[in-house]
Amino acid sequence: MKVLIIEDDDIYASALEIMIEDMGYQVAGIANNPTEALCLFRATSPDLVLMDIQLRGGGSGIDTARQMPSVPIIFVTAMQEDEVFEQAVQTDPFAYINKPVDRLALERSIRLAMHKYKNSLRSNDGSALHLKVGRQVQKVPIDYIYYLKVEKKQVIIALTDHQQVKVRMPLSKLTKLLPKQYFIQVHQSYTVNIRRVDKVTENYVQIGGEQIPISRRLKTPLIDALEKLKFKF
Incomplete structure (x- = not known):
């Protein structure tokens, strides 16, 4: 710390x-x-x-x-x-x-x-994050998260309803707040919710129509997590 x-x-x-x-x-x-x-x-x-x-x-x-x-x-x-x-x-x-x-x-x-x-930062039942966005605190349901993306010194949280939440918090710190069996960092700028993965190729993960790059060194942990989830490749 x-x-x-x-x-x-x-x-x-x-x-x-x-x-x-x-x-x-x-x-x-x-x-x-x-x-x-x-x-x-x-x-x-x-x-x-x-x-x-x-x-x-x-x-x-x-x-x-x-x-x-x-x-x-x-x-x-x-x-x-x-x-x-x-x-x-x-x-x-x-x-x-x-x-x-x-x-x-x-x-x-x-x-x-x-x-x-x-x-x-978490709701009592662990189903949501409470994040400071500007001067307000916003509730973000964990199940609704597609992926997290680093962009211009902030993290963009992409949600299933095509909404985005932007927070000023390091990706690593935000990732630690999420269930580690489902949220896997696949690139220095991306963490994905593997329950929302539609497709995995050699170079990217597809979630909600978005193609997210996979780092070579982070691919094995991703595959291992997907296999535990019984994902069909």
């Missing part, structure tokens, strides 16, 4: 980095101002963000958090004012921790944040 650290104090950022790596997580990067933070966020696609509230250059971690969709954020700050806390709450963070940070408290906050985040 990749964690992005946004902290204006270099010494404290290093301390957080040591704690994160000691927990077995990967540090995606460290930023101390909003511009650098957003650049790293887009470049690394972290799984979680640790966000200070006061950033360098007069920047605000709260305003920066509003520009980071589809990722759990934990505020780590020395600020204890009620007004600041209420402003932070408006960004729907997964935790708010006051400095100095206790390692065990941070580790448990991260684990709870990831657990809550994954559950928040």
Whole structure:
């Protein structure tokens, strides 16, 4: 799991980095101002963000958090004012921790944040995803999904009713939210719902009239999954 650290104090950022790596997580990067933070966020696609509230250059971690969709954020700050806390709450963070940070408290906050985040994206019965699209949350029935496609730093979810849902989330992260026995990545830019496959050739999969390319290294897992589904080639 990749964690992005946004902290204006270099010494404290290093301390957080040591704690994160000691927990077995990967540090995606460290930023101390909003511009650098957003650049790293887009470049690394972290799984979680640790966000200070006061950033360098007069920047605000709260305003920066509003520009980071589809990722759990934990505020780590020395600020204890009620007004600041209420402003932070408006960004729907997964935790708010006051400095100095206790390692065990941070580790448990991260684990709870990831657990809550994954559950928040699925319906109670696991039949749908709840995805942030713009400023709204949209329900996407899993059975209606044809395939996922990466296009211009976003993922397009193609549905059976010829509708599309566009989300800003890495393909790998979105694929992990779906039933792994049915959703198989066949190309660096595509994941398909094998229950919707109409035809398989040497070079592509056909779903709903669309021809989706197959990567050579990913073809074997696809064939294995289709055979378990008793697909007729």
